[in-house]
Amino acid sequence: MSYHTQLSRTEETETESTGSPFAPHTEADVEAMLRAVDAESVEELFDVPNSVRFDGEFGIEAASEREVVRSVVETLGRNESATEFLGRGHYDHYVPSLVDHLADRSEFLTSYTQYQPEITQGFLQALFEYQSLLVELTGLEVANCSMYDAATALGEVATLSRRARSVTGDRVLVPDALRDERRAVLENYVGGTALAVEEYPTAAGVVDPDDLEDALDDDVALVYVENPTTTGLIQDRLEAVGELLAADDVLFCLGSDPIALSLLRTPASIGADAVIGDASVLGLGTAYGTSLGLFACKEEYLRQVPGRLVGASRDESGRRAYTLTLQTxxxxxxxxxxxxNICTNQAWVALRTAIHAAVLGPDGLLDLAKECHRLPEVLARELDAIEGVSAPVRDGYHFREFRATVEPDATELVSELYAEGFAVHAIDADTIQVCVTDANENRAAELVTAITEVLD
Amino acid sequence: MSYHTQLSRTEETETESTGSPFAPHTEADVEAMLRAVDAESVEELFDVPNSVRFDGEFGIEAASEREVVRSVVETLGRNESATEFLGRGHYDHYVPSLVDHLADRSEFLTSYTQYQPEITQGFLQALFEYQSLLVELTGLEVANCSMYDAATALGEVATLSRRARSVTGDRVLVPDALRDERRAVLENYVGGTALAVEEYPTAAGVVDPDDLEDALDDDVALVYVENPTTTGLIQDRLEAVGELLAADDVLFCLGSDPIALSLLRTPASIGADAVIGDASVLGLGTAYGTSLGLFACKEEYLRQVPGRLVGASRDESGRRAYTLTLQTxxxxxxxxxxxxNICTNQAWVALRTAIHAAVLGPDGLLDLAKECHRLPEVLARELDAIEGVSAPVRDGYHFREFRATVEPDATELVSELYAEGFAVHAIDADTIQVCVTDANENRAAELVTAITEVLD
Amino acid sequence: GYEPLLSEKDRTTIDVEFEELPDELTRESLELPALSEPEVARHYTRLSQMNYGIDSGPYPLGSCTMKYNPKFTEDVAARSEAAVHPDRPEEAVQGTLQLYHELQEYLGRIGGMDAVTLQPPAGAAGEFTGILVAKAYHERNGDGERRSEVIVPSSAHGTNFASAAMAGYDVVELPGDDDGRVDLEALRSAVGEETAALMLTNPNTLGLFERDIEEIASVVHDAGGLLYYDGANLNALLGRARPGDMGFDIMHYNVHKTFATPHGGGGPGAGPIGVTEELEPFLPSPQVEARNGTYELVEPEHSIGKVHGAMGNWLVLLKTHAYIRRLGDAGLRDTSAKAVLNANYLASQIDLEIPFGPFHHEFVASAGERDAAEFAKRMLDYGVHPPTTKWPEIVPEALMTEPTEAESKTTLDQLAAAFNAVADEDEETIAAAPETTSARYIDQTSAARSPRLSWHALSDDA
Amino acid sequence: GYEPLLSEKDRTTIDVEFEELPDELTRESLELPALSEPEVARHYTRLSQMNYGIDSGPYPLGSCTMKYNPKFTEDVAARSEAAVHPDRPEEAVQGTLQLYHELQEYLGRIGGMDAVTLQPPAGAAGEFTGILVAKAYHERNGDGERRSEVIVPSSAHGTNFASAAMAGYDVVELPGDDDGRVDLEALRSAVGEETAALMLTNPNTLGLFERDIEEIASVVHDAGGLLYYDGANLNALLGRARPGDMGFDIMHYNVHKTFATPHGGGGPGAGPIGVTEELEPFLPSPQVEARNGTYELVEPEHSIGKVHGAMGNWLVLLKTHAYIRRLGDAGLRDTSAKAVLNANYLASQIDLEIPFGPFHHEFVASAGERDAAEFAKRMLDYGVHPPTTKWPEIVPEALMTEPTEAESKTTLDQLAAAFNAVADEDEETIAAAPETTSARYIDQTSAARSPRLSWHALSDDA
Structure with missing residues (x-):
């Protein structure tokens, strides 16, 4: 009886595992291989001094595939089941089934970085197309083929501003409404440089060019503005911001995402030098962190871009071919x-994003973006009609989400809504934030009912 | 704006659909194509007399992919959630994830019957390997590459017995314990012939060669025996049956499945001429009907075999290649x-079965089969210890399932067990049947508790 | 591409020993490949790469309706809630029964039929079921003995002949008219007291609508026969004409053709049948009926019994349900519009003789002097799947071509280019084909002459 | 294989008009490919067929640990319950937090570390995080200014240098010894008051165990520095030796290497780091802690803050959890056994010079007179993925080869045959390679000289 078939038995009978089910060696193989390397046992091959040899146990019990799946699914089942009306920079949209089926093809999923372009043309072309999508959406000339997430992309932009010869200064200005997490990551990325992160005042994330101008001086290297804001508002004075910053040797970075960019002013048209954001709003959605950092910039910063770039070239037969480029x-x-320092990035998520965009096409993308404006407008109006709720809190154009003040207590309301199967943000003692997209709009009416009943 | 992108919009905004989302035509395409065929409109191309033209509505509303998935899943959610201890000819076993991932590759799933072998070598080889698996398991020389299910395979064996020159007679003998459904299908398959289906007596499916001999006469064309029986028993006198039938011009057909065949006497060794059964116990399990008919027989019946056969050949370069064969x-x-009349069969399920068997290997298969004996033995013993339960009902060797008598009322017990989340068969007023495999054994202890409590 | 057999990678013999059972109940040994999961994964991945599917490129097999299979239907069918045991009592499986019932209704409306059974597991099984229903009907009318014939046009699918014969009928072949359609005179002389049914495909396998369908129906009905519709070509008529309205009494639906469920390399499919009210009592058991919001399994009064051991290919039916819901009325209508437009356009772009017309969903071109099978093999070298060949025989060296609605104009142009390129090539080039496929031309004759049907039958050097 | 760009199939410009927003807030137009679902399906199916993955064949990229990715972990990560919003409060996400916590524990035990953070989204991010922790530790000790250097052996991964630099450190390169290992004398002279940390891979990139690891640790610790373990090669040591026991203070784990999560064409991966008790207060926020059966998000006392906007690449971590559970102690131990056996066996079968030894999980062969990159390209023609080339530089024309535990002896023999066949070929043949791949040799120099990074940058004839 061969060694590994003993293992396949554990699959079904759950006798104790004696090895890895993913090592294909038969006993005869092992013997022949040991003979070939002139060793008596595999242990002999480990050139590890006894003093640091480990002979303990990890205390991790092996389990059959069936047991592991069952156990992990049961544990995940401990999560409260709730329809999420959560946003604040992390968004869910319906991902077409085709995205899963294509991205899960093992030739994509189980491949590595495309160091041998001759046998990885498929992934390279998909990444080239992903870059092209971002170029179209941002209006900028260069996009890389992925960063980890929006926060780390922001960090990378900051260090780029340090390297770019056209930019001087040590101050990085970010909106006071920036998510703490993004700010914290940014702080770590600039920690190795002379840059210092400072806030500029906004009205719940909406920038006032005059206030921004007051915060500006010669020492500012980077100004970061988000559109839409984490509070769900569309910026209405970006052109003025762009003009203000164009005058200076300041890098103007806009934070956005591919769906918003399908509808809103292109970053290029308002003078942005770079765009970062979360691109996985297409293709993945919120996944407790798994994400995709969008990174695009003007061509003048090309040699300073972090991460992988895919470029078009030709093969020996003269046919177009793609390759990682500017690897220096x-x-x-x-x-x-x-x-x-980025090496492994988020290529597979970029593939998903590209496929999702391809399925939607330009009309589908635009219509989805329009829904991201309409849905919160409608829901805000409906909530506003409830006694004790005032929504939206601020006039302005919304995208995906809005804030509402509630009486008597936002935290309590949010907690009671959880019990009813709905998740919304509590912002402070009397403010909630509600995010509505195509992924949860089917339960929006029920949310309205639930809020009405809780406040009744 | 192109025509089909209007459709992709409906995907996201749910405006009314104006056509098929799976037809790729742009408006410009349609115009150019109409010009090429010299038509003004597509309607013009339909050569349908007005008198039979349909201008009504089906009244089926189009829905986005998201809506359809949500709605179907919600409807399926109306099924009571229960751990099934059901068997009686339809069995569940854990299917390794790899089976899904490989069989779902679109090159397999979206292909058709292998009429062009040069570009379908992959599927042909997989089916050849499936046939080989059945040949090894049955010990017979020929297996086809799929039937619909066990019942229709039984029907096909009966009509084969009619065509086989070595077989005479008009009576088809089946066990009195045969599932009604299989009997009913068999009746329809022989309805176009002179064959008549009759029962022979058994002890809950277990054949007694003497009783069978009493039922035999010169007019018997086919005797069908199941091993294991629908009641979960392993036949213990098959060799005598085989000897009995070998003397006559009777076709001896055994009903079984690939897991049982991995452990039990090979059909060939007890003199069976043909084997039918449900092969999807590997690869699929119960799916409210979707199944896979196993069909194997001796070489002498080769030219009478129903369904597709894959054979080995060579291509022009001399390399081994596979092709559908004996298509005449x-x-x-x-x-x-x-x-x-079979044309479309169950090729994809056969692929799944072959992959599942390949993942298990001989040891894995055998161990799984051993568990199919051990698990019901253990569970029967535990149930027998409950006051009011006597299990198993009959001495003998069990496979997957067993019967138990219960007091006071089997139907009521089964109904109360449903309420507790367990499904078992009610056979008659005081008998239940319980099936336990690797797929539900993790909840067997809970079933014992539930039965104890209900009967308490 | 070449991939060794699993058995060439490993063949391990194990002794079957099991102390818990007497030796005479168990086998002695078992010899199968013992491979690890990574090896199995690569084996089947490579095999898949040696196979052509719809996602690989166009697949214009006439009469097979190879169209794009939407992926979301796979997700729905993979839900664990869908895979219940067939012996569950009605009350424990209401969700499944609701979907089952809805699909019965959808198909009835689409075909213009009064009742539908979903039980037949394939198109041919649907034919067999339909003929059994016809037979039961005639028998119930005391007419069973006399009505011993089923009439089938010579251009019909082989399954029509075989299904009728399986049900015990004599098959009467009906020659076609010069225009490729049913010859009414021939029909009139074929029909009589012995006629149990006429089986018809409409549009027929040449892609032609049987314009005289009402007359045909009258002839058959007047003689006391029933009219059976072979649904293989229904993709041509969705929302334009319904078999029920044309006078058909029984029809089957090929859901793996019309409703885009995957063909799976040859199944599973599903072949529901629809019937008129008169024939409803004869349908297989059980039917799903809705009563006061709950769904019940009901045995029709004069049911023929069963044609499948459980509820048919349920997972395939579930995909069908999801597909029909996705498209709705407008999507179904558009499906036929584009299928017919595509066939006509493609025909217009091919430089081969294409007799008859006007075409609906398909057409049959003639390879002329060339051998149609060789012509098709050469098309493989152009990276496309060739059409069905040598059938129907009314067209010499037939290339039966059905592009379906799912192909774009660009793809049709590529297909036409492949046809035309081969049409321009010399015999030698064509005969040497295929050159670019994973296997070269395969000898099918010797495979049949000395059949080797399992790895056990291969000698070591084979 | 060749597949046009999406943009070559279609480019549709739509006007962006939206009455509900002022014109100045919206873009004017959007130009993207407008393709149907079937067209998109074929596009990416074909692209996949032009890509090589682990399921295609062996992938012995040194230092990358390309091993079989079990499929069940994908199913687990695809569960909808796994994809929760990162802003959910602790009490609403106890299942996720439990798994998160269990994985922290598992990794701690496997590495011999006291505490683990799962937040870094990749191996390099783990390095950066680890160095930030070291920096915070030195700063907390009032030693931040002085300790301005991180020492990195010359054979280390490029990320080590870059990560240290990103954290603001001066990088001191440590030359290797003649035996391919750390030169203790050179280390002693490099280490000093300025030393914040030494970053080390063990086994190193030549596959050699740093036998003097305890001595190395003493030297660094005595100088007040910290020892950082680059986990890229941990697959060689599972259950045989633990970085924590060797004296390392900080380590990162490459779960996409050691724990078989898919590389995804370049990510997502995950780069958890483990630290000693002393460094635990500096870990990123939040850590997951278990208190009375519930799981809480806790900010470590002197936390460095965050290195990722949420909880890291959670779906990847979930796969890691499932993989570790599947293997357990014995499976993990066996993983390293087979990885080391495979590397040694493969090395024994290759007719090239392979300096140094004994090897653990990988070895570096020398292409000798030949160009290693060209040698690798020629290997493509033998249907295998070549090794990592030209690195580490200590071996001339390096072919850095790591077969992993997941390859069978048969596959290793095929790999060796490919190495040996190329080794026997003449320069001309090698230079002409590859000949059988979907693209021929690609000019990378001109791609970099005039970068064309989007379809916008392609002229019509390009």
Whole structure:
């Protein structure tokens, strides 16, 4: 009886595992291989001094595939089941089934970075198309083929501003409404430089060019503005911001996402130098963190771009072909002088985003973006009609979400809504924030009813 | 704006659909194509007399992918959630994830019957390997590459017995314990012939060669025996049955399945001429009917076999290649003189079965089969310890399932167990039947508790 | 591409020993490949790469309706709630029964039939079921003995002949008219007291609508026969004409053709049948009926019994339900519009003789002097799947071509280019094909002459 | 294989008009491919067929640990319950937090570390996080200014250098010894008051265990520095030795290497880090802690803050959890056994110079007179993925080869045959490679000289 078939038995009978079910060796194989390397046992091959040899146990019990799946699913079942009306920078949209089926093809999923372009044309082309999507959406000339998430992309923009010769100064200005998490990541990314992060005042994230101007001085290297804001508002004075910043040697970075960019003013048209954000609003949605950092910028910063870039070239037969390019920016070539330390990025999520965008096409994207405006407008109006609720809190154009003041207590309301199967943000003692997209709009009416009943 | 992108919009905004989301035509395409065929409109192309033109509505509302998935899943949610301890010819076993991932590859799933072998070698080889698996399991020389299910395979064996020159007679003998459904299908398959279906007596499906001998006469064409029985028993006198039937010009057909065959006497060794059964116990399990008919027989019946056969050949370069073979048996060539009308069969389920068997390997298969004996033995013993339960009802060797008598009322017990989340068969007023495999054994202890409590 | 057999990678013999059962109940040994999960994963991944599916490119097999299979229907069918045991009592499976009932209703409306059974597990099984229903009907009318014939046009699918014969009928072949359609005179002389049914495909396998369908129905009905509709070509008529309205008494639906469920390399499919009110009592058991919001399994009064051991290919039916819901009325109508437009457009772009017309969903081109099978093999070298060949025989060296609604104009142009390129090539080139496929031309004759049907039958050097 | 760009199939410009927003807030137009679902399905199916993955064949990229990715972990990560919003309060996400906590524990035990954060979204992010922790520790000790250097061996991964630099450190490169390992004398002279940390891979990128690891640890610790373990090669040591026991203070885990989560064409991965008790207060926020059976998000006392906007690449972490559970102690131990056996066996079968040894999980062969990159391209023609090339530089024309535990002896023999066949070929043949791939040799130099990074940058004829 062969060694590994003993293991396949554990699959079904759950006798104790004696090894890895994913190592294909038969006993005969092991013997032949040991003979070939002139060893008596596998242990002999470990050149590890006895003093640091580990002979303990991890105390992790092996389990059959069936048991593991069952157990993990049961544990996940401990999560409260709730329809999420949560947003604040992390958004869910319906992902077409085709995205899963195509992205899960093992030739994509189980491949590595495309160091051998001749046998990885498929992924390279998909990433080239992803870059092209972002170029179209931002109006900027360059997009890389992925960062980890919006927060780390913001960090990378900040360090880029440090390297770019056209930019001077040590101050990085971010909106006072920036999510704490993004700010915290940014602080760590600039921690190795002379840059310091400072806030500029906004009205719940909406920038007033005059207030921004007051915060500006010669020492500002980077100004970061989000559109839409984390509070769900569409910026209405970006052109003025762009003009203000164009005059200076300041890098103007806009935070956004591919759905918003399908409808809103292109970053290029308001003078942005770079765009970062969360691109996984297409293709993945919220997944407790798994995400995709969008990164695009003007061509003048090309040599300072962090991360992978895919470029078009030709193969020996003269046919178009794709390859990773400008690798001399990267850590495996430039080491401590690289533009970033990033190596493994989020290529597969970028593939999902590209497929989702391809399924939607330009009309589908635009219509989805329009729904992101309409749905919160409608829901806010309906909530506003409830006694004790005032929504939206601020006049303005909404995208996906809005804030509402509630009486008597926002925290209590949110907690009671959880019990009813709805998740909304509590912002402070009398403010909630509600996010509505195509992913949860089917339960919006029930949310209205639930809020009415709780406040009644 | 193109025509089909209007449709992709409906995907997200649920405005009314104006056509198929799976037809890729732009408006410009349609215009150019109409010009090419010299038509003003598509309607013009329909050569349908007005008198039979349909201008009504089906009254089926289009829905977005998201809506359809949500709605179907919600409706399925109306099924009571219960752990099934049901068997009686339909069995569940854990299907490894790899089976889904490989069988779902679109090159397999979206292909058709292998009429062009040069571009369908992959599926042909998989089916050849499936046939080989059945040949090994049955010990017979020939297996086809799929039937619909066990019941229709039984029907096909009966009509084969009619065509086989070595077989005479008009009586088809089946066990009195045969499932009604299988009997009913068999009746329909022989309805176009002179064959008549009759029962022979058994002890809850277990055949007694003496009783069978009493039922035999010169007019018997086919004797069908199941091992294990629908009641969960392993036949213990098959060799005598085989000897009995070998003397006559009777076709001896055994009903079984690939897991049972991994452990039990090979049909060939007890003199069976053919084997039918449900092969989807590997690869699929119970799915409210979706199944896979196993069909194998001795080489002497080769030219009478129903369904597709894959054979080995060579291509022009001399390399081994596979092809559908002996197609002159089939309906598309032989028409009314074909061995069967079957065309579309269950190829994809056969692929799943083959993959599942490959993942298990011989040891895994055998161990799974052993568990199918051990688990019901243990559970029967535990149930027998409950006051008011006597299990198993009959001495013998069990496979997957067993019967138990219960007091005071089996129907009531079964109904109360449903309320507790367990499904078991009620056989008659005081008998239940319980099936336990690797798929539900994790809840067997809870079933014991539930039965104890209900009967308490 | 070449991939060794599993058995060439490993063949392990294990002794079957099991102390808990007497030796005479168990087998002695078992010899199968013992491979690890990574090896199995690569084996089948490579096999898949040696296979052509709809997602690989166009697949214009006439009469097979190979169209795009939407992926979301797979997700729905993969839900664990869908895979229940067939012996569950009605009350424990209301969700499944509701969907089952809805699909019965949808198909009835689409075909213009009064009642539908979903039980037949494939199109041919649907034919067999339909003929059994006809037979039961005639028998119930005391007419069973006399009505011993089923009439089938010569251009019909082979399954029609075989299904009728399986049900015990004599098959009467009906020659076609010069215009490729039913010859009314021939029909009149074929029909009589012995006629149990006429089986008809409409549009027929040449893609032609049987314009005289009402007359045909009268002839058959007047003689006391029933009219059976072979649904293989229904994709041509969705929302334009319904078999029930044309006078058909029985029809089957090929859900894996018309309703885009995957063909799965040859199944599973599903072949529901629809019947008129008169024939409803003869349908297989059980039917699903809705009563006061709950769903029940009901045995029709004069049911023929069963044609499948459980409820048919339920997972396939579930995909069908989801597909029909996705499209709705407008989507179904548009499906036929584009299928017919595509066939006509493609025909217009091919430089081969294409007799008859006007075409609906398909057409049959003639390879002329060339061998149609060789012509098709050469098309493989152009990266497309060829049409169905050598059938129907009324067209010499037939290339029966059905592009379906799911192909774009660009793809149709590529297909036409492949047809035309081969049409321009010399015999030698064509005969040497295919050159670019994973296997070269395969010898089917010798495979049939000395059949080797399992790895046990291969010698070591084979 | 060749597949046009989406933009070559269609480019549709739509006007962006939306009455509900002022014109100045919206863009003017949007130009993107407008394709139907069937067209999109074929596009990406074909692209996938032009890509090589682990399920296609062996992938012995040194230092990348490309091993079989079990499929069930994908199913677990695809569960809707797994995809919750990161702003859910603790009490609403106890299941997720329990798994998160269990994985922290598992990794701690496997690495011999006292505490683990799962937040870093990749291996390099783990390095950066680890160095930030070291920095925070030194700063807290009032030693931040002085300790301005991180020492990195010359054979280390490029990320080590870059991560240290990103954290603001001066990088001191440590030359290797003649035996391919750390030169203790060189280390002693490099270490000093300025040393914040030494970053080390063990086994190193030559596959060699740093036998003097305890001595190395003493040297660094005595100088007040910290020892950082680059976990890229942990697959060689599972259950045989633990970084924590060797004296490392900080380590990262590459779950997409050691724990078989898919590389995804370049991510997502995950790079958890483990630290000693002393460094635990500096870990990123939040940590998941278990208190009386409930799980809480806790900010460590002197936390460095955050290195990712949410909880890291959670779906990848979930797969890691499932994989570790599947294997358990024995499976993990066996993983390293087979990985080391495979590397040694493969090395024994290759007719090239392979300096140094004994090897653990990988080895570096020398292409000798040949160009390693060209050698690798030629291997593509033998249907296998070549090794990592030209690195580490200590071996001339390096072919850095890591077969992992998941390859069978048969596959290793095929790999060795590919190495040996190329080794026997003449320069011309090698230079002409590859010949059988979907693209021929690609000019990377001109791609970099005039970068074309989107379809907008392509002229019509390009």
């Amino acid at each position: 920016r990267e850590q495996h070539i430039r080491r401590e002088r690289a533009t970033s | 048996r089939e309906q598309h060539i032989r028409r009314e003189r074909a061995t069967s």
